[in-house]
Amino acid sequence: MAPQAAAPVIVFDGICLLCSRWVNFLLKHDRAGRYHFAAMQSAYGRxxxxxxxxxxxxxxxxxxxxxxxxxxxxxxxxxxxxxxGQRRWRWLGNVVGSVPRGISDPAYRFIARHRYRIFGQRRSCFVPTPEQRARFSP
Structure with a gap:
């Protein structure tokens, strides 16, 4: 039997409000618990x-x-x-994926560069609930 592959890890900005909302969205909609998370402020994230x-x-x-x-x-x-895995999110992924990267990546980077100014930031890093804790790296 082949060894189990490590779960996919998303490294996110733990003080960015947009990033924290993205993580909350994924925690809600990732019913299989496929994705794990690491804040970029953590040693593992870095x-x-x-x-x-x-x-x-x-x-x-x-x-x-x-x-x-x-x-x-x-x-x-x-x-x-x-x-x-859910049809609506796969569909949305296909829609986003159909936009040429020459357009979508610069737009993404613009938002990423200005994320604190546009969306704000937390005073401290995102803290998962006890139920969510197993999906976060130290």
Whole structure:
């Protein structure tokens, strides 16, 4: 029997309100519990960012690590939405994926660069509930 692959990990900005809302959305809609999470402010999150060529002190994207491969920008969003398994999210992932990356990635990076100004930020890092804790890396 082949060894179980590690769960996909989403590295997110734990103080960004938009990013925290994205994580809450995924916790609600990822019924299979497929995705795990690491704040970019954690040692593990920083390690994953650096390993995939992103600056841990100023990433312009969240990072999805799935089967050892890193995905960023709209490629990551599309992969996550499709991975939720529900028809409406796969459909949305396909719609987002149909936008040329020359348009979608710069738009994503613009929002990422200005995320605090547009959406705000928390004073402290996102804290999962006790029920959610098993899906978060230290």
């Amino acid at each position: 390690e994953l960012l650096a390993a995939h060529g992103l600056n841990p002190d100023s990433p312009l994207s969240f990072l999805l690590v799935d089967e050892g491969r890193g995905y960023t920008d709209t490629r990551a969003i599309v992969r996550v939405l499709r991975g939720l």
